[in-house]
Each structure stands twice: as C-alpha cells, then as structure tokens.
Amino acid sequence: MSLVLRRLAPYSIAIGGAIAITVAIALITSRTNVPGLSAFYLLLVLWLGARWGRGPAVTGSVAAFLLYDFFFVPPVGTLTVRGPSELFELVVLLAVALVTSQLAASLRRAQAASETLAADSRVLYELATAALRTPQVTVALSMLCDQAVRLASVSRFALVAMDFGEAAPLAGGDLTPDEVRQATWSYENGRPVGISISDGAVRLTKTHPGAETPAYLPLASGVAVMRIDTDQQEPGELRMLAALIGLADLLLDRRRVALEAERARGFEASDRLKAAILSSLSHELKSPIASLRAGLTALLVPQAGLQPEQQELLVDLDRQATRLDRLVGDMLALSRLEAGLELDKEPHGFAELVGTALHQLRSDLKGHEVGVDAPDDLPPVEVDELQVGRVLTNLLENALEWAPPTGAIAVGAVAREAFLEAWVENDGPAIAPMDLDRVFETFWTRRARGSGLGLAICKRVVEAHGGTIRAENRRRGPRFTFTLPLARVIAKR
Amino acid sequence: MSGRVLVVDDEVEMQRALRTGLRYHDFEVHAVGSGEEAVREAAAWRPDVILLDLGLPGMDGFATLRALRPATRAAVIVVSVMPGERDKVRALDLGADDYVVKPFGTEELVARIRAVLRRQADVSTGEPVVQTGDLEIDLGRRSVTVSGRPVHLTPTEYELLRYLALHAGKPVTHSTLLRQVWGEYAVGDKYNTRYVVAQIRKKLGDDPANPRFIVNEPGVGYRLVS
Numbered sequence: 001m002s003l004v005l006r007r008l009a010p011y012s013i014a015i016g017g018a019i020a021i022t023v024a025i026a027l028i029t030s031r032t033n034v035p036g037l038s039a040f041y042l043l044l045v046l047w048l049g050a051r052w053g054r055g056p057a058v059t060g061s062v063a064a065f066l067l068y069d070f071f072f073v074p075p076v077g078t079l080t081v082r083g084p085s086e087l088f089e090l091v092v093l094l095a096v097a098l099v100t101s102q103l104a105a106s107l108r109r110a111q112a113a114s115e116t117l118a119a120d121s122r123v124l125y126e127l128a129t130a131a132l133r134t135p136q137v138t139v140a141l142s143m144l145c146d147q148a149v150r151l152a153s154v155s156r157f158a159l160v161a162m163d164f165g166e167a168a169p170l171a172g173g174d175l176t177p178d179e180v181r182q183a184t185w186s187y188e189n190g191r192p193v194g195i196s197i198s199d200g201a202v203r204l205t206k207t208h209p210g211a212e213t214p215a216y217l218p219l220a221s222g223v224a225v226m227r228i229d230t231d232q233q234e235p236g237e238l239r240m241l242a243a244l245i246g247l248a249d250l251l252l253d254r255r256r257v258a259l260e261a262e263r264a265r266g267f268e269a270s271d272r273l274k275a276a277i278l279s280s281l282s283h284e285l286k287s288p289i290a291s292l293r294a295g296l297t298a299l300l301v302p303q304a305g306l307q308p309e310q311q312e313l314l315v316d317l318d319r320q321a322t323r324l325d326r327l328v329g330d331m332l333a334l335s336r337l338e339a340g341l342e343l344d345k346e347p348h349g350f351a352e353l354v355g356t357a358l359h360q361l362r363s364d365l366k367g368h369e370v371g372v373d374a375p376d377d378l379p380p381v382e383v384d385e386l387q388v389g390r391v392l393t394n395l396l397e398n399a400l401e402w403a404p405p406t407g408a409i410a411v412g413a414v415a416r417e418a419f420l421e422a423w424v425e426n427d428g429p430a431i432a433p434m435d436l437d438r439v440f441e442t443f444w445t446r447r448a449r450g451s452g453l454g455l456a457i458c459k460r461v462v463e464a465h466g467g468t469i470r471a472e473n474r475r476r477g478p479r480f481t482f483t484l485p486l487a488r489v490i491a492k493r
Numbered sequence: 494m495s496g497r498v499l500v501v502d503d504e505v506e507m508q509r510a511l512r513t514g515l516r517y518h519d520f521e522v523h524a525v526g527s528g529e530e531a532v533r534e535a536a537a538w539r540p541d542v543i544l545l546d547l548g549l550p551g552m553d554g555f556a557t558l559r560a561l562r563p564a565t566r567a568a569v570i571v572v573s574v575m576p577g578e579r580d581k582v583r584a585l586d587l588g589a590d591d592y593v594v595k596p597f598g599t600e601e602l603v604a605r606i607r608a609v610l611r612r613q614a615d616v617s618t619g620e621p622v623v624q625t626g627d628l629e630i631d632l633g634r635r636s637v638t639v640s641g642r643p644v645h646l647t648p649t650e651y652e653l654l655r656y657l658a659l660h661a662g663k664p665v666t667h668s669t670l671l672r673q674v675w676g677e678y679a680v681g682d683k684y685n686t687r688y689v690v691a692q693i694r695k696k697l698g699d700d701p702a703n704p705r706f707i708v709n710e711p712g713v714g715y716r717l718v719s
Binding site for chain 1: 507548
C-alpha cells in the first residue's frame, strides 16, 4: 500500500504543482497584466524531470497545458486548441519534460555507478593494504575469499595454491578430492573451466556445468575455485569479482616467491653443510694416507739399509696407498658433483688443458707414445678448467690402464658448430658392445681393481657443461668422445 | 745440497715420517705441531725451508704464513690435503714459494725443497741469465733466445716472461702477473694473461699441449720450468 502511495506521490505532486502555478498566474494576472507567465510551467516540468524522471514530468506538462488552455487561452473556459502557436506550446512543454527527465536519469545512473565504483575500490583498497600489512598471505587470502562471497552472485570462492606441483587449499574452505584433481588439471594445462577472464571482465562460458560443479580459473601460482549463480550476475559484480581474482593472483604469487626464497635458503644451508662435511671428511680420510705414503717412501733410499725385496715391498705398499688415495679422491669428487656443482667457466684453449693433464700424469705416461691432434686454430672452449682437467686425467688414466705397456694414446679435438668434439683413444682391447654405455655407470668397472668412479665422474662433469660423452670401438682400440661448449666471446684482447 | 727444514704439521706420524725421510737426504729437520711454535722456531733456529701444513689447529696455516713472513727469509712450501685453488692462490699471494698436495712421496717433496733452495741461491747471486732447456732469458740485456736463435717479444710479452723468469720454478698467480705486467691498477682477468702466454708460447715454439717452458698451474697461474 505504502509502495503504491510512494509511486503515485510524484504524479500527485506534478498535478498539484500545475494547479498551484495556475492559481498563482491567475492571482497575478488579476492585478496586473504580465505577459509570458506560462514560463513558470516550464520551471515546474524541469524540476519534475530532474527529480522524478519522465512519468511525472510528462504528467506535469500535460496538466499544465490543459490548465493553461482552459483558464487563460481565449476562449477561456474551453479546452479547444486553436492555431499552431498553442500546439507549439504544448510540444515545447512535452519536449522539455522528456529531455530533462532523460538527462536527469542518466545523471542519476552515472552517480549511482560512481558510488558503486567508489565502494568497490574502497573494498579492494582495504583488502590490498591489509594484505600488504599482514605477513601471512593466507590471512589476506581468507579476507579476500570472504569479500568475494559477499557478492550476491558468488556463492563460493576458494583458492588453491600450487606449491611445486602440489595442490594445497589455502583459503575459502576445503575441496573434495575430485575438485582438487580438477583444479590440478586446470592449473597444469593452463585452461579455465566454466569461466573466462579477459580485459578485467569475468565471463561465464557456455560449458559452465551449472551451479552444482564449480568453475576453475588457473592463476600464476594457484587456482581460483568458485561457484557463480548464472541468473543473478550483474556487470558491476562481475567487475568486482575480476578485481578480486586479480588481487588473489598477486597474493598467491607473492606467497610462492616467499616460499621459494625460503626453500632456496634451506638448500643453501644444506649445501654449506655438505661442503663442510666433505672437506672435513677429505681431511680425515687423506691425512692417514699422507702419513703412510710419507713414511713408506722415506725408507726407499739406500741409506735406509733395506734389502731389495724389502724395498720392493715398500714400493708395492706405496702403490696401494696411492690407489687408496685416488679412490678416496674419486669418491669425494663424485659426492661433490652430486651435491651440486658450481662451474667456474672461462674460455680455455683445449691444447693447454690437454698439456696440463699430460704434465700432471707425466711420470705415469713414461714409455707411452702420446699423440695430440689439436690444431692451432681450434676455438677456445667455455669450461671449468679444473673439472675438465679431471675429465682429461681420468680418461688418460683409463687409457693408461688399458693400453699395452708401451702402447699409444691419442688425444684430439675438432670444432663442430657450437661444440668442440674431443676424444681420448688407446690401442688396448675393445670394450664389449653391450658395455659401451655401462662404462659410465657409477661403480661399474671392467676390472676387479677399478673403482668404477673415474668414467662416472667424466660423464657428470661433461653433462654439467651441457655436453655428451660416449664410448666406441675404433679400429685401433676403444675411443672416448666427449663434447664441450665453445666460448661465445672468441677473444677479449 | 743440504739445509735446515722446519716441518710444521700437527700429525705426529707425519712429523716422524718427514724427519726420517728428509734426514736420509742430508737435511737437518726440526718439527713442530702449531703455528705459534712455528713462528718461534723460525726466528730461533733460522731454517732455510719451512714445510707448512695449512690445516693446523688453532692459529691456521694462513695466519701462520702471515706471521712467518716478517720473521724469516726461509722459503715456505705450503702442504695441504686437497687444497682448493683459492687456497693455493691465497697462500702464494701471502708469500708462499710453492705448494705440495698431500699425500706425496718423499722423492717428490725433496725435489720441491731442492728447487726452492736453488732458487734462493740464484736470487742471492743475482745471476742475470735465466736458462731452462734451450730457452735463455738475459735479464741484463733484455734478450730472449731459443737454441741461440733470437726471439722478438712485445714489451708486454717480455715483461710477463721476465717476471716468470725471475721466479723460475715457482708458480705465479694470474693476479700477480696482471699486477706486475699491467700495473697496480690493471683492469683485466685471467684471459689477459692466458692470451699473452699463448702468444709467448707461439713465439718460443712451445707447444701448449706439451709445454717445455711455461707450464699451466690449473686455477692458479703459470710456472716457468726451471
């Protein structure tokens, strides 16, 4: 009842106003003769249009025309319309009513829209500042989810983080296992389900499976799971939802960055620990071997007064101690490589790397013929000198082990596109075809005495440089071929 | 040739082995187990060579090296288990004359000791001609010959070779070479020294894959064979 009254009130005011102005004009014209008093009606219509819109304004203008015509236009007391000028007056009044009400209505709409926008941005601003202030991103995310379900069309809004490939519900309630699977699928394939977002606007897609199953939207580091009622959505709400999703995206990303930083700190600490353990281990293992070798070799002089067979025994023991030392060194090198190796890459000439390795092994290489085929114009390689030095010494030691006592060892290299292809070859017995790949496996060895570590280390170092290594049987004997990256900058002079 | 050798090592077994081994080679040997004792003994006994283990308890090898340098003119050979290249460079920059990696054989150690003693003797006589194989570097006349044939080097190449020759047999670090050849405020890196060494080798007819004169010390620098 009151609603009907309120609806009708503007119309009554329109008619009442027209009557009041008619009375006022009548009063004025009875005293003095003032022309153009009908303009008062215009004021009324303007006001009605601005205040209540088209209906009351049109009612007011029709009422005003009828009253004016009846009371003031001769013949007074009739409603006849004579001549175009009176018709024109009516048309002007109606036009004013329509135009002002239209203008006023769009003004009112614009004002209403800007008020919602202001409210929306206030909400977003509060959420964003709260998110920045709280150290726990999850708290801010929960606030965000609460805000989202306050929208009339959104009945559910949950956020799932994807931490290193693992789905973890963060805010807005738990998910069923099925929903977790669906969210994971959506994230991994980067494909939204039932919803799309573009240019800051959310759109529900036709494939939206209805209110029963939620829609999934993959974000940079998580998934937004939401249920939206298709009948109730308003453009303003969808805009707000899009803004909330954008904010959730940022917050999830911030959370992931924090997590990754934490994880990196953990890794760093464990790397330092590993390095410390390895260095203490190498000291503990190598110190006794050092004393052994120093003591054994101390007695290998005539002044020590030992018999030849006693000396031979000492030489044998020293050789064993050396073997033990090499084994410990290989094991430590391998565990260092496994602990994660940081390469100190610089441009190096391949010939110099070979020269260094040959110099280090010069006493072992005595009696062997070593041919090096490394042309002067070989471009430099971008490698860690010490690690690649280890590859070369290991391959040379391997060749020494298999080549006949005075056998030949060949080292060489050619440039191939972005890589240098290098090889070490000996004229020892061929490797069984089935073992060509296995020789690089850790602890795999062709001899009872080998540690099975040397070639495994080679493989790791070469692969850490982005190269490959392989074994093959050539006409002369087994050849180990590996690739190393060429230096990008040829020379800095 | 003989001399006084001070062994600084905290392992008693190592001390005993070295004392025995080096005495057979006619060296006088004293052995101590800490850096503090080493500094005292270096001043009191005046050894010719100090074998300094880097892994000492308490005052570590580097601190000992720093304390030793003003106290003695003895050659210092740093001894260490698996030293990182950075440790080697640091020891050399702190004034060590050479380094030996543990474990080592007595013969190898004796060779190193004799080499530093020989170098000390050469420096004290001020011999202006350094000879290694058929390479001859006449520091007085600034001339370089291989088998009597003169070799023309640029000033930079000569400076680098001269510095290596002045320290023949001793590893010289990249940073020292940069500083000595290009000046105190040299801007550059190992690539500069590598490039110049490659040029010198080419002119000397020294094969980098089988060097006769200039040997690469991986991760550290270069050494002129003496």
